[in-house]
Amino acid sequence: MSRYRLHPTAEQAAVMEDHCGHAQYVWNLAVEQQSWYRPAAREAHRHKDWVEKTSTSLARRHDLIRIEDLPIGHMTRSARGIIAEPGRNVRQKAGLNRSIEATAPAGR
Known part of the structure; x- marks a missing residue:
């Protein structure tokens, strides 16, 4: 692996800082969306689990369900x-x- 030291001009440094700002924004957005999707997936799993347990319980306790x-x-x-x-x-x-x-x- 090679290392090189950059010596950007003022204009190049401004472009690089702008690019890094965009990359940070995209990263933060991805982290936020992931945190939203995880509680939604958990909630959906909990609801599905509740439905399965309730329907099984009803089927065991009753001969006929209308x-x-x-x-x-x-x-x-x-x-x-x-x-x-x-x-x-x-x-x-x-x-x-x-x-x-x-x-x-x-x-x-």
Whole structure:
């Protein structure tokens, strides 16, 4: 391995510092994203584990399990109303709709 000492001009040094700043930004962004993905992966694994344990427990304790086919489209209708008759508790209904849709099976 060989070592060389650089003697950049002022302009070259400015370009090198700018490049190092960009590299540091990309590195920090990658570290931040990795930390976000790890808790998300753990949370997904915990949820999957809970679903498997709960479904196994239900299947062992009961001979028959019935699932209600809820009309999610009807349940999540808007509460805005019309101009002549405005809706009531619109914000609360919007929050309820989001939580219903978040827990509904995909494709419903």
